[in-house]
Amino acid sequence: MTKNIMIVGVGGQGTLLASRILGNTVINEGYDVKVSEVHGMSQRGGSVVTYVKYGDKVYSPIVDRGEADIILAFELLEAYRALPYLKKGGKMIVNNQQIDPMPVITGSAKYPENIAEKLGEAVDTTVVDALSAAKEAGNIKAVNVVLIGVMAKMTDIPYEKWAETIKTTVPEKFLDVNLKAFETGYNL
Amino acid sequence: MKKLLIGNAAVARGAYEAGVNVVASYPGTPSTEITEEIVKFNEIYAEWSPNEKVAAEVAIGASIAGARAMSCMKHVGLNVMADPVFTVSYTGVNGGLVFCVADDPGMHSSQNEQDSRHYAKASKIMMLEPSDSAECKEYTKLAFDLSEKFDTPVFLRLSTRVSHSQSLVELGEREDVKVKDYEKNPAKYVMMPGNAIKRHVEVEKRIEALTEFAENTELNTVEKNGSKIGVITAGVAYAYAKEALGDKADFLKLGMVYPMPKQKIIDFANNYDKVYVIEELDPVIEDHCKALGVEVIGKEVFTLLGEYTPTMIKKAVLGEAEKEVAELSEAIPVRPPVMCAGCPHRGTFYVLKKLGLVVSGDIGCYTLGATPPLQSVDTTICMGASVSAAHGMAKAQGAEFNKKLVSVIGDSTFMHSGITGLIDIVYNKGNNTVIILDNSITGMTGHQENPTTGRTIRGEATKQVDLVALCKACGIEHITVCDPFDIKEFEKVVKAETEREEPSVIIAQRPCALLKTVKYSGVCKITDKCKNCKMCMKLGCPAITLKDDKVVIDSTQCNGCGLCINVCPFGAIEKEEN
Numbered sequence: 025m026t027k028n029i030m031i032v033g034v035g036g037q038g039t040l041l042a043s044r045i046l047g048n049t050v051i052n053e054g055y056d057v058k059v060s061e062v063h064g065m066s067q068r069g070g071s072v073v074t075y076v077k078y079g080d081k082v083y084s085p086i087v088d089r090g091e092a093d094i095i096l097a098f099e100l101l102e103a104y105r106a107l108p109y110l111k112k113g114g115k116m117i118v119n120n121q122q123i124d125p126m127p128v129i130t131g132s133a134k135y136p137e138n139i140a141e142k143l144g145e146a147v148d149t150t151v152v153d154a155l156s157a158a159k160e161a162g163n164i165k166a167v168n169v170v171l172i173g174v175m176a177k178m179t180d181i182p183y184e185k186w187a188e189t190i191k192t193t194v195p196e197k198f199l200d201v202n203l204k205a206f207e208t209g210y211n212l
Numbered sequence: 213m214k215k216l217l218i219g220n221a222a223v224a225r226g227a228y229e230a231g232v233n234v235v236a237s238y239p240g241t242p243s244t245e246i247t248e249e250i251v252k253f254n255e256i257y258a259e260w261s262p263n264e265k266v267a268a269e270v271a272i273g274a275s276i277a278g279a280r281a282m283s284c285m286k287h288v289g290l291n292v293m294a295d296p297v298f299t300v301s302y303t304g305v306n307g308g309l310v311f312c313v314a315d316d317p318g319m320h321s322s323q324n325e326q327d328s329r330h331y332a333k334a335s336k337i338m339m340l341e342p343s344d345s346a347e348c349k350e351y352t353k354l355a356f357d358l359s360e361k362f363d364t365p366v367f368l369r370l371s372t373r374v375s376h377s378q379s380l381v382e383l384g385e386r387e388d389v390k391v392k393d394y395e396k397n398p399a400k401y402v403m404m405p406g407n408a409i410k411r412h413v414e415v416e417k418r419i420e421a422l423t424e425f426a427e428n429t430e431l432n433t434v435e436k437n438g439s440k441i442g443v444i445t446a447g448v449a450y451a452y453a454k455e456a457l458g459d460k461a462d463f464l465k466l467g468m469v470y471p472m473p474k475q476k477i478i479d480f481a482n483n484y485d486k487v488y489v490i491e492e493l494d495p496v497i498e499d500h501c502k503a504l505g506v507e508v509i510g511k512e513v514f515t516l517l518g519e520y521t522p523t524m525i526k527k528a529v530l531g532e533a534e535k536e537v538a539e540l541s542e543a544i545p546v547r548p549p550v551m552c553a554g555c556p557h558r559g560t561f562y563v564l565k566k567l568g569l570v571v572s573g574d575i576g577c578y579t580l581g582a583t584p585p586l587q588s589v590d591t592t593i594c595m596g597a598s599v600s601a602a603h604g605m606a607k608a609q610g611a612e613f614n615k616k617l618v619s620v621i622g623d624s625t626f627m628h629s630g631i632t633g634l635i636d637i638v639y640n641k642g643n644n645t646v647i648i649l650d651n652s653i654t655g656m657t658g659h660q661e662n663p664t665t666g667r668t669i670r671g672e673a674t675k676q677v678d679l680v681a682l683c684k685a686c687g688i689e690h691i692t693v694c695d696p697f698d699i700k701e702f703e704k705v706v707k708a709e710t711e712r713e714e715p716s717v718i719i720a721q722r723p724c725a726l727l728k729t730v731k732y733s734g735v736c737k738i739t740d741k742c743k744n745c746k747m748c749m750k751l752g753c754p755a756i757t758l759k760d761d762k763v764v765i766d767s768t769q770c771n772g773c774g775l776c777i778n779v780c781p782f783g784a785i786e787k788e789e790n
Contacts, residue, residue, distance in 0.1 A: 101545070104540065
């Protein structure tokens with residue numbers, strides 16, 4: 025059975041590193057894995073979507089609507105946008121952060137209100153204040169690893185295995201802060 | 213050892229294992245990381261060339277001189293390098309020669325959605341197409357062998373989802389391939405008519421031999437599941453079809469998409485009630501099947517546009533409905549890409565918009581100058597077109613129009629193909645104003661060095677092209693270097709230069725805010741002097757937004773560049789150091 029995880033956010037939030045940590049952790053568990061990333065123009069502050077799929081044998085690198093077991097959302101509006109991709113009974117993890125997209129800044133569109141509540145009514149939702157948790161861990165940029173920590177706890181893969189991949193995936197000078205961020209997320 | 217690699221890294225690994233010696237490329241999404249990964253292998257000479265044509269020619273020269281060589285580019289880069297490619301099809305190779313081209317179905321980061329498979333047929337060069345990272349590595353290695361065996365350059369075609377998806381790859385050792393001896397052979401390498409006529413005969417013979425090869429190669433495989441539905445597919449569409457249909461279909465997977473087999477397709481199709489061709493973009497395989505008289509279902513049920521999904525295939529082939537999903541109860545705003553906080557281009561476009569100029573645009577981060585609220589770019593066609601198209605606009609509309617017209621082009625794009633347009637302006641008595649947006653790097657593709665940065669692909673110091681001296685040498689007599697964050701001065705310069713009845717160049721110089729050498733600090737804060745005039749919001753900075761109709765600066769988005777301080781008429785924005 026293939027597990028489908030979607031990581032969504034805003035370009036620049038560090039979704040790529042999150043997907044790499046996730047991908048490398050599941051291969052160490054012996055699964056076949058596909059991770060689909062987005063590079064280039066769409067990364068410039070636009071919506072970014074990364075798929076991580078693992079199982080005995082994975083063919084397609086993308087996740088379709090109604091097929092994600094977990095959506096890990098780095099931003100509220102992006103969580104809302106990704107909602108139709110969640111499987112019935114799937115889990116939504118959302119960082120309680122609002123980043124206004126340009127149409128909202130220019131006044132041509134409105135940022136939807138109470139997204140976290142609306143998500144909570146529709147699906148199994150965990151809301152996280154990853155920004156504060158990252159600050160607490162020592163670096164505001166570690167939001168991505170905090171969120172990986174939150175998600176890790178929902179999988180069968182033990183804590184140490186995640187920590188091991190973080191050690192081999194992030195640059196050494198940021199290792200301590202990332203391990204701390206992971207721990208904070210895991211214990212939220 | 214198995215490793216999780218994106219397709220691009222797997223191509224680089226394959227080239228390394230195949231003993232490649234020379235790789236020359238120009239960056240372009242989704243192909244860029246191939247060459248960036250190549251750099252990690254010290255055994256390989258690698259370079260960013262000024263454009264794809266130069267890159268291809270460097271690789272061709274290396275091949276003729278006996279080395280295994282490769283050039284990598286995005287689909288539109290293949291247009292730029294098409295000239296040498298069509299002729300090296302005639303000369304053939306000495307060392308193995310591979311052109312790796314990455315298409316972008318869905319246009320994640322491109323100006324068109326061309327299907328590069330047409331080039332294989334048009335240039336009579338064989339083309340392989342992998343469907344995942346493991347195949348990326350294997351096909352790349354094979355491409356070098358086949359290149360030497362059939363005396364032909366080989367195309368390796370990727371698409372965004374293959375280039376940028378990670379999957380498992382078994383790593384191998386590097387083959388010890390010696391650079392072959394160089395032998396003078398004008399009959400093969402001097403393509404003047406007398407020789408080329410003879411080489412064309414060889415090309416046609418080669419295509420015949422490759423078609424024969426296509427019948428038997430393991431690149432083209434049949435997977436039987438005892439189904440009544442047959443599917444012919446290639447590349448990432450195979451992955452989607454396989455996930456969608458599993459054992460509900462039999463598959464003929466083409467790993468070699470030019471030339472395609474004939475008998476193999478006829479024999480496969482004969483077994484089924486229905487045969488589907490599943491391929492993204494154009495009906496290339498479908499047209500081939502139809503030309504063979506094989507009845508297939510293709511673009512009448514599948515779109516010519518964008519990327520495919522397994523759901524789409526299930527619906528078309530099995531008639532399965534889409535899954536029920538949690539639907540949204542309200543319209544939600546889109547989130548288009550924007551210039552980053554601190555982007556030097558923001559100052560430029562703020563001024564161009566204020567002056568109401570017609571802006572002939574180009575390819576790079578600054579294409580985003582077309583989006584609200586800066587919205588100043590009028591045209592974007594291809595690399596370099598900003599300069600030459602503006603010359604054409606001025607010739608069409610006359611002198612007064614020209615006073616309201618500028619071209620904008622990045623430093624790397626100017627080196628790529630803007631310089632020839634500038635020469636055209638000088639030579640043909642144009643009076644255009646060209647603004648070179650010099651942000652000291654190739655930005656959009658993720659920070660690659662170029663001839664104006666003074667560093668090679670390996671970060672070594674090298675001669676830096678002097679833009680001022682270069683423009684002067686082309687015959688431009690009025691060249692101004694100006695900081696686009698100095699809004700007042702920049703506006704003055706643009707006004708003066710567009711008024712001038714001679715050609716001129718403005719070099720808008722400020723480095724990309726994402727460069728490690730750029731150290732903005734602190735965050736900007738709105739103070740109580742703010743009159744809420746919203747002047748700063750005209751900048752389209754992602755950090756400046758409204759809360760309860762009051763302007764606020766989001767401290768998580770602001771990098772302290774301070775441009776907003778320069779445009780505030782009330783001195784109401786201050787920098788707070790952290």
